Amino acid sequence: MAEKLKGKEVSASLREELTKKVEELKGKGITPKLGVIRVGARPDDLYYEGGIKKTCGGIGVDFEVFEYPEDVDQDSFEKAVKDVANNKDIHGILLFSPLPGSLDEPIIRDLIPVEKDVDCLTVGGAGKVFADDPEGFPPCTPTACMEMLKFFNIPLEGKKAVVLGRSMVVGKPMAMLLLRENATVTICHSRTKDLPQVCADADILVAAVGRPRMVDKNYVSAGQIVIDVGINEDPDNPGKFCGDVNTADVEGVVGQISPVPGGVGGVTTVILCKHTILACEKQTT
Ligand code: NAP
Helix, strand or coil: CCEECCHHHHHHHHHHHHHHHHHHHHHCCCCCEEEEEEECCCHHHHHHHHHHHHHHHHHCCEEEEEEECCCCCHHHHHHHHHHHHHCCCCCEEEECCCCCCCCCHHHHHCCCCHHHECCCCCHHHHHHHHCCCCCCCCCHHHHHHHHHHHHCCCCCCCCEEEEECCCCCCHHHHHHHHHHCCCEEEEECCCCCCHHHHHHCCCEEEECCCCCCCECHHHCCCCCEEEECCCEECCCCCCCEECCECHHHHCCCCCEECCCCCCHHHHHHHHHHHHHHHHHHHHHC
């Protein structure tokens, strides 16, 4: 049976390290602070926001939500985002997306200064990540996946890694981060031919498709390492979540697998804190 790569172990170790770092900063009179910008009150945004607040509180990072009504107009919202961007007490900014269709999201995103772009929402931030410039923060989810692989001592150099999904928030930056560690990376998507075979050929498979339990035993092979990024409403259990991987179907085949829930998701909010602390250090020293 596959070993479960539990996010809790990774988060606990990171939290300890980050709490110490925040104590050191506070000793110098500096408190890292994350600003969250939210338009409207979508349940998934509120759920994520609650998790971030709890994680920040536990580590000692300050947290403030800047909330705007769903019908906020472009000009007022641009001014509001610029105010948060220019606030010297705020070191990291997260903007919940998608924004309502009445707002020009690419313009709004790029108002976030790259040094405060802790979840890679700006074109400038993404450029730095793709150029391997350490000044750019990769998005928190792929960074959490890398942190899991590192924590469980999974070798990447020379390994065949397949990333299933090509979004800017998960798939593409995930591929870049694996490449940085000298894995040989293939990115798959909805037009990939012979998809199950390409996935099964990997040493490491990262599933980020947003399709409940799509990755079944046809997509995996013996001993493979599987990172399940998916967070989907479980079609079989209303109100519950499931991953992109059919764990019951593959766990007798693969070597190691991250569970959903209990895998990457919980590590992601800790990474958001980590990036905010790093941004704070860079802005204050
Ligand atoms: P997304 O923007 O919808 O992208 C999904 C990707 O999967 C696309 O590249 C799409 O291909 C590909 N895809 C969809 N159906 C496919 C199929 N049948 N065969 C092959 N490829 C297919 O999703 P995302 O934002 O990257 O998120 C992916 C998953 O991760 C979701 O379940 C999301 O909830 C989860 N997520 C988790 C976290 C976390 O913290 N753990 C954070 C963010 C997202 P095309 O490009 O060809 O359309």
